[in-house]
Amino acid sequence: MPPRTRISCAGRECAETPTVDWESEVQLVSSLAKLQELERKIHELRQCIPAGILSPLAPISTSNNPSDQAASPSTLHHGLEIAAREGLANIEQFQSLWRSPELKPVWDHVQTRINESNGQLVQPTGMWEKDYASILAHLTTTKQSAEEDRLRQEEETERAKALSSEGGWRSVIERFSQRDLPGVHIIRSKNQDKPEFAVTLARAGMIFLLEGTREPDSPGVANWQVANKVASGRSPTKLELAILECLDSRPRKWDLAFLLDMISSYAEIKQTPCAKCTKLTNNAAQLPVIRRVQPAEQPTDSTQIFSFNAYHPDCL
Incomplete structure (x- = not known):
């Protein structure tokens, strides 16, 4: 777990902020994967209004089946209410993730890079060119495998020393x-x-x-x-x-x-x-x-x- 630094804010104590090693490849890829996931969720939320919330009305507008068009007002209201609650829950979940302490150092680092580049976009093409979640999974697996090998070698050395x-x-x-x-x-x-x-x-x-x-x-x-x-x-x-x-x-x-x-x-x-x-x-x-x-x-x-x-x- 990374060390944490406590910051004082105008006489009151703020939450602890993790100290991030931005020279670490795993940290950089992990941060990019988080940002990439946020953008994916943004595209999903764009479908919330009007398509998502009005989805209960879709069978009525597109179907020629009289039974679909004969849905009672209470049934429609119930369907719309559920869709609205689900859409609101998705938005609140996204906001919580966006403002989470885990992402705060990422946003701070992005703003620092933008300031250093005089406002130029960090990713000038405007689109993701790699799947950072897959890259992160590979790096994590490789790091874990190397750590397991190291621990195994240490244990074998200890075992040989103990036996002799x-x-x-x-x-x-x-x-x-x-x-x-x-x-x-x-x-x-x-x-x-x-x-x-x-x-x-x-x-x-x-x-x-x-x-x-x-x-x-x-x-x-x-x-x-x-x-x-x-x-x-x-x-x-x-x-x-x-x-x-x-x-x-x-x-x-x-x-x-x-x-x-x-x-x-x-x-x-x-x-x-x-x-x-x-x-x-x-x-x-x-x-x-x-x-x-x-x-x-x-x-x-x-x-x-x-x-x-x-x-x-x-x-x-």
Whole structure:
């Protein structure tokens, strides 16, 4: 999201205006696409009067069918009323779009360019020569693909580093335990060489079993699987199953530090409100079981701590 600048207007505070990078190709194409869409809507609105509003009368004026011409005045009035309301709604929608905060910097930039060119039209042909919506879609897809490739490469580098790191998964558990998070405890397996242990969430009353699987000829754990441990004779609750489903769908399945931080985010699940609606339960009396990782800042050392936001399923 672009940074925002707050502007003071004659003693009162104006709305925040986004700072726009007009050197960005995506920004320029996006702005042109918005202007192009506005012109398309203008041509549509030109059909509103008289053709659009008087459309209910068209069958009477063009048809030789007596049944069409015999429409009652109340029927005609109802049809005209609906057409007028739809036309007015389209006009109001267009005005809202034209005056929206999103388009304000575009209009300011257009006016600046016109002033710089001494009033000459920015597009001298007077017509659109390209479909900027299609160009924008291509640029967006290309940018998104490049970003996904970058993130994938970064993750592969992190994964390779984690698998070959000294101490491996044991050192990750040790660093996590040293943080001494309230209500979160590690229970180690009797077999210290086996990548298997439990995480208890005392306040939430839950226990999760973690087991690592290895790849052939790989020194580290390639994937961590999570299971829910319940008392004998008791079935998992809906809440426990929902949390387990969320844990199973997580990214970075190789990253034990990520998994431990994600599990610990449920330690206070009965007190943690949804990051979007700010409520603890939704209309279906559900707790916010979904977790979305916050953008991580560059760690100052080799230890990276992940933070998560909580959401209700219907808030995403």
